[in-house]
Amino acid sequence: MPKPLTDQEKRKQISVRGLAGVENVSDLKTNFNRHLHFTLVKDRNVATKRDYYFALANTVRDHLVGRWIRTQQHYYEKDPKRVYYLSLEFYMGRTLQNTMVNLALENACDEAIYQVRDPRCPRSVAVPHRSYLDRSCFLDSMASLGLAAYGYGIRYEFGIFNQKIVNGWQVEEADDWLRYGNPWEKARPEYMRPVHFYGRVEHTPEGVKWVDTQVVLALPYDTPIPGYRNNVVNTMRLWSAKAPCDFNLKDFNVGGYIQAVLDRNLAENISRVLYPNDNFFEGKELRLKQEYFVVAATLQDIIRRFKSSKFGSTEVVRVDLSTLPEKVAIQLNDTHPAMAIPELMRILVDTEHLTWEKAWDICTRTCAYTNHTVLPEALERWPTDLLQNLLPRHLEIIYEINRRHLERIAKLYPGDDDRLRRMSLVEEGHQKKINMAHLCIVGSHAVNGVARIHSDILKATLFKDFYEVDPDKFQNKTNGITPRRWLVMCNPGLAEVIAERIGDDYIRDLDQLKKLLEFVDDDSLICDIAKIKQENKLKFSAYLEEQYKVKINPNSMFDVQVKRIHEYKRQLLNCLHIITLYNRIKKEPNKDWTPRTIMIGGKAAPGYHTAKLIIRLITAIGEIVNNDPVVGDRLKVIFLENYKVTLAERIIPASDLSEQISTAGTEASGTGNMKFMLNGALTIGTMDGANVEMAEEAGEENLFIFGMRVEDVEAMDKSGYDAMEYYNRIPELKQAMDQIAGGFFSPDQHDLFKDIVNMLLHHDRFKVFADYEAYIKCQDKVSALYRNPKEWTKKVIYNIASCGKFSSDRTISQYAREIWGMEPSLEKIPAPDDPRQ
Incomplete structure (x- = not known):
């Protein structure tokens, strides 16, 4: 009886079918040793398992760089519409193996690592990196579908938390995921942006000015997001908060230099930790700071890129923002980035000096909103006194949005004061609050739920009034998952069994799995699938016995x-x-x-x-x-x-x-x-x-x-x-x-x-x-x-x-066509000139 294939060998069988050419294993070994020596400054005598992981990660990253640069060049030359996906959370999972799968490098890397012949040297799955939600599936699909897409969020210093069970109770420990560095990210200090807080508003003959603010700098870190074997590498840009050099240095004049330096933490706390509360709204000032921080930095970046894009036959700088909706789509993932709406209005009205009507038309045609919950305790409602203190100009803008919105509703439903109350962005009570979901709906051209029943509930109950006013605004986009990570990568045995029956094109087109229905009574497929399941159970049983000291019946x-x-x-x-x-x-x-x-x-x-x-x-x-x-x-x-x-x-x-x-x-x-x-x-x-x-x-x-x-x-x-x-x-x-x-x-x-x-x-x-x-x-x-x-x-x-x-490919294709006005493409971007990349 032949020896069972390892997971690496099973993935290799799939990978090799997708290779355009055979990678030079010798080059991979050379680059691996080069990174160990020159990047990590180690030799074989002192290198640790983590060193070997970083050497392998940097070797694989080399194959991304040329594609990454070429993709951005391609977008600059073609000037496609770009989509910006704003989320407060991206859980990326293990990047190394996912990258090797998408670049069809896993077989060559496995062979190179095997030839290194050092027991400390990792196989492709040996060292997990950041386990960081399924928004990452969307980024994977956007790249795999050739969309010019960017994920924007916060580079949290500490993740959600590590859970320990002590005497049966959950105990939280800090998730210091950056302790040993991150080989996948690249700091971009040249694109650092100022973000303003507090201050006051002046209404002058020259326009509205937001003055006497505190400034925090947003430093971007870019992570490459490779598509599935199409040479596309998109970007996830995460912002890190940095205090400016003169932060509180006025204290120096009275001998408080040390304290001024220590107080820099107050600014940098913005990107310190991810709020772990799931389906609970926690109205803390730091959370609101995080939400505004990411949208303020991102919108500056979006407008910078829009203005400097190449279009037509010559390179010029766009000065007319009226075409923004034709070139930019902003997807608000939940209400967390809702401040993007008043912030975009502030930029267009106060900085670009557009009329309110023109700015509002641009804003609503650019922004779209995805709702993720119907639970009332999860819906964000920010107190107006907090907004007045932290973002006074934005509160003014929200009030003006609400005034115009209610004028429209009053004309449609004269005398219906109860409807006006229900649809207002401002909720009255012992504490006046802004309903952020209402702000997202009013300020967006599309609102979607994430499963059909969820979208129907939104229309029938939670947002019934808004649906009656603008039924065409409401859509459904049922969620999806990427088959690259959630089948090929994590279950290679099953992926190979499927590929043996129907080929491996299903990895790009999951609908092809329907072909398996022809084999539903095939005893060999039934046997193979049951065997793979049992192998997976045996492996997990061994893991449980090792980790939990519990012996279970596989x-x-x-x-x-x-x-x-x-x-x-x-x-x-x-x-x-x-x-x-x-x-x-x-x-x-x-x-x-x-x-x-x-x-x-x-x-x-x-x-x-x-x-x-x-x-x-x-x-x-x-x-x-x-x-x-x-x-x-x-x-x-x-x-x-x-x-x-x-x-x-x-x-x-x-x-x-x-x-x-x-x-x-x-x-x-x-x-x-x-x-x-x-x-x-x-x-x-x-x-x-x-x-x-x-x-x-x-x-x-x-x-x-x-x-x-x-x-x-x-x-x-x-x-x-x-x-x-x-x-x-x-x-x-x-x-x-x-x-x-x-x-x-x-x-x-x-x-x-x-x-x-x-x-x-x-x-x-x-x-x-x-x-x-x-x-x-x-x-x-x-x-x-x-x-x-x-x-x-x-x-x-x-x-x-x-x-x-x-499949998240289907989900993203629907977002692209029905919300963003973009067309997915399965065409490959030309490979970079360097054959190693």
């Missing part, structure tokens, strides 16, 4: 729920199922149960008490279940510590069952559900977010759908939700809740989970008990089908074959 069903810990995502429903399974096994220990390893992972926002308590409950349940000899290996519960992109790349290919169980109408889309689907896991889920479209594509019979639909939840909201009715009526639910309340899972502190019990029984907005019965029955169906491996794998094939819609 033949058990891997039942996985990984996502941020939040009440609406209903990890508590999963907990109730675990307890129910445990009680059933204890009651009938001799029954032939379907073995399960249930894994839950995710971070809780540091200030979110209930989410942290949910983590403690999961770990407490695991402590009881995992140590019960009666249960044995038929049920194991593991909390996956510090869930992030790099861990996702391990767990998703190994998963059998994907838990997507949010209350219908609360999850905007989700992309984890798509990643699991593409990697051969079956979904148990509610009709929420993208689950709805996944069920449509694969057939509802090939997913495990349960529970209330959106209309059922709405009806229950009207009639009233009585958790006690379910508690008193369903014996297994009552038993589980009584165990939690009575201290069965917290014998040393019986009332540890009293807040969770009280919430579920009396204050549960997300109606966990209402879906309990349906969920348990659906899980019973899951267990029954898992005992029939052939039928299970057939459903897996149906799911994989139905993933085409969920």
Whole structure:
């Protein structure tokens, strides 16, 4: 029997088919050694594993540089419309391997590293770098589709936080991801831009002036974003806050030089740390500073690039900004960059001296807004007194936007004062606030949700008034994932099995996966996919045993729920199922149960008490279940510590069952559900977010759908939700809740989970008990089908074959054509002259 292929060898088989020519392995070795010697100033005697990683990263980066420069030259010469994607977060994941996949370099690099023959020298996946959201999928697709695109955000010194589990509780540790440097970024001090805060506004005959401000400098760092084998390398530009040299130096005159230098931190704190709160609005001044900082620096950069572009047959400087919407598209990812609207108006009116009407036309035709949530606590509402202090001119502009907006509404709906109140950008109350979602809608030409059901809810409820006024403004753009990272890179075995049947063009065109439907009854494909899944499970089992000191049954069903810990995502429903399974096994220990390893992972926002308590409950349940000899290996519960992109790349290919169980109408889309689907896991889920479209594509019979639909939840909201009715009526639910309340899972502190019990029984907005019965029955169906491996794998094939819609390439193509007015291109940019690049 031939020896099984390693992951590198499987990716190599795919990579070699995509190579235009064979890379010179000898050159790669030479460059690797050159970087080790000249860049890192090390020799083999003292080099560490990290040194070898950096040497390899710099060697691969060399192959990006020529393409990166050539791409920017191409954009300058052709002067295409450019899209600027503004987001406060980009989670990039491991860059080295992704770059090698997209450049078809992995086989040559693997061979070169093999020939180096040093045990410290990394294979292509050995050293993870920054695990930093799926906006990175969009950047990958923009480059792969040949769009002139730029991602703009903040270069946080500290990431979201590293999660440690100590005595069952989440403990946060700083994510100092820049400690050892970042080989992929390039500082661009020549493009540093000033950003102003505070000050006051003067209305003069020459125009409005914002004076006496504090200045913070925005220093850009550029990261290359390679497209998939098309020689396109786009740019992600992240801004870092720097204090100007004269910051507070007036204090020097009174002997306060040291303090003046120390106070520079006040300015530089802006880019110090990423706010970790997910689906919670935290109205802190530092957060508003971050939001304005990124848009102010970015808009200066956009206008600089627009004015200096080459167009027509000669090189000139644009002075007329009236054509900005024809050459620039700005996508506001959520409300975090909403200040781009008043900032663009400030630039156009105060600096460029356009009339308000002309400036507003340019602004609305340039900007578009993506909404990501319907939860009221997540919607940004900034107090006007904070804005008055920090950004006084912008508050004036927002008031003027609102005045003109309400004049229009009053003409359309005369006498409807209640509608005016609902649609106002300014919310009155004991504290006057600006509704940033309303500002985004009014200031944009397109508003989209991220799954069809989400977009429908926005139109029917949250933004109903705005939809009635401007129905053509509202669109849907269902999210997607990049198949390069989430299949070829993280699951090369499955990628190769698919390529053997239908070729590897599906990597560029995921719709081609439909061809797999021809093989749904093919025993060889069924066998191959089941084999790959088992290999992935064995590898992950070994990882769990090493990291968690828990030995699990690799033949058990891997039942996985990984996502941020939040009440609406209903990890508590999963907990109730675990307890129910445990009680059933204890009651009938001799029954032939379907073995399960249930894994839950995710971070809780540091200030979110209930989410942290949910983590403690999961770990407490695991402590009881995992140590019960009666249960044995038929049920194991593991909390996956510090869930992030790099861990996702391990767990998703190994998963059998994907838990997507949010209350219908609360999850905007989700992309984890798509990643699991593409990697051969079956979904148990509610009709929420993208689950709805996944069920449509694969057939509802090939997913495990349960529970209330959106209309059922709405009806229950009207009639009233009585958790006690379910508690008193369903014996297994009552038993589980009584165990939690009575201290069965917290014998040393019986009332540890009293807040969770009280919430579920009396204050549960997300109606966990209402879906309990349906969920348990659906899980019973899951267990029954898992005992029939052939039928299970057939459903897996149906799911994989139905993933085409969920490619981020499709998502970005729709954004480009329907919002940005751009046309994707699969043509390659000419390769750079240097053959090594």
